[in-house]
Amino acid sequence: MPKILGGSLTEHRERTRDALFGALAQLLRERGFDAISLADIAAQAGIGRTAVYNHFPDKESVLLGYIEHETSAYVAALERSLAGITDPVDQLREYVRHQLALERTYHLPPGPDLREVVSPDAAKRLRGHVRQVETVLRRILSGAIDAGAIPAQHLDAVVQLVHACLSGRSVPTTDPERGEFVAATELFVLRAVGARADGAVHAVAEPVTDVA
Structure with a gap:
């Protein structure tokens, strides 16, 4: 079972989204959006790729x-x-x-x-x-x-x-x-x-x- 970030599922969701947004922002500083994959965003955020799909279906949705x-x-x-x-x-x-x-x-x-x-x-x-x-x-x-x-x-x-x-x-x-x-x-x-x-x-x- 994935580790829960924070004291509740709501807080976990918010922290996960914040981590993904921070990861995307960092990657955008380094390369173009077309060169970034959803797997890259997940890895940068330290979140399992399958867990990302609980929040966003694709990298455009993260953006x-x-x-x-x-x-x-x-x-x-x-x-x-x-x-x-x-x-x-x-x-x-x-x-x-x-x-x-x-x-x-x-x-x-x-x-x-x-x-x-x-x-x-x-x-x-x-x-x-x-x-x-x-x-x-x-x-x-x-x-x-x-x-x-x-x-x-x-x-x-x-x-x-x-x-x-x-x-x-x-x-x-x-x-x-x-x-x-x-x-x-x-x-x-x-x-x-x-x-x-x-x-x-x-x-x-x-x-x-x-x-x-």
Whole structure:
């Protein structure tokens, strides 16, 4: 009979999942997802391969569970940080800082993009987790527009552009380099959406709707 981790089956299940997620995160730092097998994840976690099937049917399910776990924890921490901030531009600053502080293990594995090596259904679910974070940014930008802190703009495009700017950045780990990098990125994003550090608003060109 498999050894029970913790004092109950519920705790055992949680600890097993945490071990598998930790193992996957470590393996993603070392190689691409396409080069990882379920047996590799089980071995890294110190869990028998057959026991893994009690929790996940395949490695895609481990990946999706891991990303759901990490995304939910990240969004909860971000919301707690934003809760005490009323100024929408300051909220955007905090959002940028959180994004730069995030360890993007599952966004930066070696090899092909994750969406290229998983099934179409898994790729769709991966995109769904990204939307959880995008929803927070969209809310901040909408609030800034309503408050007159930034000009009205195409939020679908702007949300993607801001995330493209923040995703996968190699942030220095020590100061003063880290502080300078964060400050420069913060200023870049604020200017890109039409805000300024001094509270003034930059003019943003109107989108072209008719070229005839």
